[in-house]
Amino acid sequence: MLRMFPTVRVSFTGLTPDQRYGVLLDIVPVDNKRYRYAYHRSSWLVAGKADPPAPARLYIHPDSPFTGEQLRKQVVSFEKVKLTNNEQDKHGQIVLNSMHRYQPRVHLIKWREGIVPTTTNIDLDSEKFRTYIFPETVFTAVTAYQNQLITKLKIDSNPFAKGFRDSSRLTDFDRDP
Amino acid sequence: MLRMFPTVRVSFTGLTPDQRYGVLLDIVPVDNKRYRYAYHRSSWLVAGKADPPAPARLYIHPDSPFTGEQLRKQVVSFEKVKLTNNEQDKHGQIVLNSMHRYQPRVHLIKWREGIVPTTTNIDLDSEKFRTYIFPETVFTAVTAYQNQLITKLKIDSNPFAKGFRDSSRLTDFDRDP
DNA sequence: CCCTTTTCACCTAGGTGGTAAGAT
């Protein structure tokens, strides 16, 4: 039950100001492989065929619906989306397999009044959708960091990890009285 | 910018299971008077004419819309509604005058798809509404408690005031080493 | 004099990576 960090953030231009839109996020497998990390060469290696994926869940940005006007002015930030490796998850979190590679996707839909979009009532192929994919957001899911640069990035950038930053990590011996 | 405590909590019966409803709260003046507290007799006294009230703001329960089915099963709790005495408030909080008496009201509406209810677009006299008033919830707004029983009720009941409960209020002298 | 605002220690609630223990 972890948040996704860094956070997916998107902005939009060219929308109809008074149209209402939903902004959704899902995460799909990049390939059919499982990976392992080779420490001695600091790189990911293919380690076999993928485990069967859980059905992709749609995360509806909680501030949806947005008007086109709102989306022109503000960045939509998915900081609260939560990930889990628990296939039985009952909290609507996005279910991923550890040691597999994933692509986040952002979907923009025309808001259908009276229908709260869910994984089962949305037709992703409908023309009501636009799907945006940024290949630079591909990531490998893990239960423990394999790469110290990732750990450093998170500690340096995530406010909740402030306690692990260098200047806070003095030992008692290092501290002034 | 304070929460309302104790919290207004309501439950419903007899609704249409698949109809969607909004549950709203507002707070209206009980009378046209201002009050002061007489410590020596432990009671409120009329202290003149009321100050002009700010327009009553509607607080839409953030889990709205609910289905009739949901409202049959769960209690709706207004724990997050916030009160202020700042007439210029820009955060949509409910604006009250200190030392005045108020009646909370709960409104049930048929959810009109595509219209997020606000103070200005809702006609409180429309037949789409039902308004529920519980006279036992009348209260007097203050900036500082006038009555030690109120202070005790809040400290004993509000989880955030746990630090002021008797067993936690030992002095250093009373503590074990 | 009476009421309001500000600041504070002390809570709830929950997001961090480290570490040790557990699982396969």
Next chain:
DNA sequence: ATCTTACCACCTAGGTGAAAAGGG
């Protein structure tokens, strides 16, 4: 051997009344 889970200290974020300071 490799990956996962449970627990921990340490944070962010924000809700409490007490007490002191502010204001008309």
